[in-house]
Amino acid sequence: MLSPYGLDIIESCLTCKMRSDHIFCDLPTSALQAFENIKYATAYPKSAVLFVEGQAPRGIFVLCKGRVKLSICATDGKTLILKIAEPGEVLGLSATVSGKAYELTAETIDPCQVNFVKREDFLRFLKEHSDACFKVAEQLSEKYNNACHEVRSLGLSHSAAEKLAKLLLEWSSKNGESAKQEPRLKLALTHEEIAQMIGTSRETVTRLFADMKKRQIVQAKGSTLIIRNKAALKVLATNN
Amino acid sequence: MLSPYGLDIIESCLTCKMRSDHIFCDLPTSALQAFENIKYATAYPKSAVLFVEGQAPRGIFVLCKGRVKLSICATDGKTLILKIAEPGEVLGLSATVSGKAYELTAETIDPCQVNFVKREDFLRFLKEHSDACFKVAEQLSEKYNNACHEVRSLGLSHSAAEKLAKLLLEWSSKNGESAKQEPRLKLALTHEEIAQMIGTSRETVTRLFADMKKRQIVQAKGSTLIIRNKAALKVLATNN
């Protein structure tokens, strides 16, 4: 098979080496075989739109490789990024299950490999494979949990600084760097996008970073950020 | 059976008349019978706490009668009400499925009847009854959808007025009053609680109501609120 957009395509779920790492994909062989028959392996370039908020659900998108930006947006164009999806996540799941419109927009950040399954096929698959149905419930719980965190961050924070500090700590905890004295993390997003993640303006984000650098809490090295004073950052995140 | 807290207890799910109205409860007889065997019918007074955010999940609570306030709260005591659950809703579902801590706090507003099911029993029940498992997925989708709405309201609104207007319109649409020229709705919550629903302060809510009354958009009749100018309210909700 060709490698569009510079991707190494994973041809079959049955032989996929990352299966056990991906929550949804770790299914018994019979279910996996059935899934194999209804899925369409597809590849997308950077900045491709998988689906748009408000669309009727066509089906689910299992993300195999690459990252996808999930966002909601207001009529005036103001955008809020809910999360950056990683491989193993199933996108458009809740809409496909409930039949309601997609509640958010999914757009690739990197070139991505995606397994698409049509809604009717997927629903039939769920009826026939109760293991898969339970996995779906688990995935949805996970998503709900995420949404609750987002609500907490947006609704209970007193300042933009608090939200930014929370975001940085969360990122550092995902890289396995959290244990270190001075965790490092790569800033893969622009200030604009960070602003959209915490529901504030681009200028505020720049100002906050400037302030934190001045106070020796963080330090920038190119596009990597070093957290020099984790304690101070936690104070910012907790406190008002 | 006794009627604690002035409730008319629904003894058995099999003979429950409201079953078809409640999304989760509409199961085939075999599953319902199995559910009947593992559930505990319980009753709670007003202001009882079903579970608290952060607790390890004990199990699910199927709300049969009464309303339950679902909220998250910050370390400083600031509280955000996510929604008021109505009969038919399953509470603590996502935590019970995923095994993670309850992500919010559930507290009764009215005297309530609740069917409780222990976590182990419920998980076993799901494995054995795939219909029920699918219902769970549907319920979780519903919850996720709600959470997304909350995120949109909190994250993409420009003002407290906008959020209040959205809330009022949403309420009026639930009472079947939305079609009417001048929908009425009962304000069952205090200004304090409304403030906690839209993430603002109590004083702001009173001021907003005062302003809307002055501008003839709404009118209070005791504890019922009449929306006199739906168009103006929609402008408030959409616009800046």
Place this chain on the structure above:
DNA sequence: CTAGTGTCGTGACGCCGGTCACATACACCT
């Protein structure tokens, strides 16, 4: 080399809304 585009940095201004501090109103209890 220059023009165009996207990201970052920073000052000035103004307003929304949080907070504090009271006043008022209505309940309920003894």
Place this chain on the structure above:
DNA sequence: AGGTGTATGTGACCGGCGTCACGACACTAG
């Protein structure tokens, strides 16, 4: 009546942050 508790109104203050406006770089295209 009087006291206590809870819900509602309303004024004054002021700090955070959104918005506008502009300048500094970096990178690509031509």
